[in-house]
Amino acid sequence: EVQLLESGGGLVQPGGxxxxxxxxxxxxxxxxxxxxxxxxxxxxxxxxSAISGYGGATYYADSVKGRFxxxxxxxxxxxxxxxxxxxxxxxxxxxxxxxxxxxxxxTGPTGADCWGQGTLVTVSS
Amino acid sequence: xxxxxxxxxxxxxxxxxxxxITCQASQDISNYLNWYQQRPGKAPKLLIYxxxxxxxxxxxxxxxxxxxxxFTFTISSLQPEDIAxxxxxxxxxxxxxxxxxxx
Numbered sequence: 001e002v003q004l005l006e007s008g009g010g011l012v013q014p015g016g017x018x019x020x021x022x023x024x025x026x027x028x029x030x031x032x033x034x035x036x037x038x039x040x041x042x043x044x045x046x047x048x049s050a051i052s053g054y055g056g057a058t059y060y061a062d063s064v065k066g067r068f069x070x071x072x073x074x075x076x077x078x079x080x081x082x083x084x085x086x087x088x089x090x091x092x093x094x095x096x097x098x099x100x101x102x103x104x105x106x107t108g109p110t111g112a113d114c115w116g117q118g119t120l121v122t123v124s125s
Numbered sequence: 126x127x128x129x130x131x132x133x134x135x136x137x138x139x140x141x142x143x144x145x146i147t148c149q150a151s152q153d154i155s156n157y158l159n160w161y162q163q164r165p166g167k168a169p170k171l172l173i174y175x176x177x178x179x180x181x182x183x184x185x186x187x188x189x190x191x192x193x194x195x196f197t198f199t200i201s202s203l204q205p206e207d208i209a210x211x212x213x214x215x216x217x218x219x220x221x222x223x224x225x226x227x228x
Contacts, residue, residue, distance in 0.1 A: 037169075045161075045169065045212055045219040061217070095168055100159075107127075108217020111159040113180065115168035 002026035002114045004096045009119030016086050016123070022079040022096030022116055030054060030074040033099035035109045036081050038092035039118075046092075049081060050099060050109045057104040064090075086123045093118040127151055129213055129220035137228045144200040146223045148213035153193050157215050160189055160198045163222075164209045172211075173198065203227070 008020040020036070036048040049070040050059040058070055069082040079096055095118045101110030128151040138144050148158065160173040171180050173189040176196060186201045200207055208227055213220040 044222050045163075045214075047217050047219070059217070100171070100174060105216060110157075110216065111171060111174055111214060112161075112169070113171045113174075115170070118168055 002098065004098065004114060004116035006094065006096045006116040006119040009094065009121045011122045011124065012086055013125050014087060014123055017082070017084045018086065018121060020081040020083070020094055020096075020119060020121070024077045024079065024096075024098070027098065029072075029077040031102070033101055033104055033109065034072060034079045035097045035099050035112060036070065036079075037095045037097055037112065037115075038090075038121075039095070040089070040092045047108050048094070050104050051079070052104045053102065059104050059106070059108055061108075083121070086121075088123050091121060091123050093120050127154060127215060127218050129215060129218050131211075131213060131220040131223050133223060134221065135224040135226070137226045138203050139228045140203055140205060142203045144203050144207075144225060146198045146211055146213075146225075148191075148196045148198065148220050150194045150196075150215060154215045156192060158189075158191070158196050159214045160187075161212045161214060162207075162209045163212065164206075169212065200225075 003025045006022045035050040051070045067085045071080045096116040097112035098114040100113045130149045156176045161169040163169040177189045210222045210224045
């Protein structure tokens with residue numbers, strides 16, 4: 001059974017940093033594109049970032065480009081999202097998700113067929 | 126960038142009703158369109174991929190159709206457990222969602 005378990009969310013002040021982690025199990029982690037999707041309270045879904053199986057290709061939404069960095073450790077089946085210069089509008093539940101595709105397209109993730117339970121990030125003073 | 130619009134933004138229907146949601150793209154997106162269900166307080170779940178393909182384990186009352194810029198998602202007989210928000214998605218873009226309630 002595919003499982004994704006996020007951690008690392010919490011309360012952070014504007015301008016601060018946070019690192020999210022997602023531990024994967026039940027599939028060959030290095031073979032799949034992995035993504036982060038966020039959802040502000042009461043609002044819709046937004047792709048944040050994606051990374052190819054071996055980490056050579058990445059995708060970022062314009063809203064986080066230059067502030068967030070996605071990475072992965074295939075030896076530990078773990079996906080990361082380093083979030084710097086956080087703003088109030090970054091407040092959201094952040095989901096780790098397994099992409100349906102095997103490459104990172106410039107237009108963004110193909111789709112997500114397995115999701116974690118989400119971790120809440122609150123940016124507030 | 127491609128924009129996706131969904132209609133209606135919300136609907137209320139009775140158990141057993143046929144429910145239809147539309148998703149319109151700002152340009153031709155061929156057959157690259159997925160549909161997700163998000164129940165209250167839960168993570169999204171992929172229901173349909175590439176316009177009309179049912180994800181494994183998804184009940185057959187869910188279906189999708191369309192091509193080009195106009196797509197349709199249908200629940201043939203609404204069930205109480207179908208209360209959720211439904212999103213269409215094409216590559217890096219999600220639609221705004223359609224909230225489905227039971228009347």
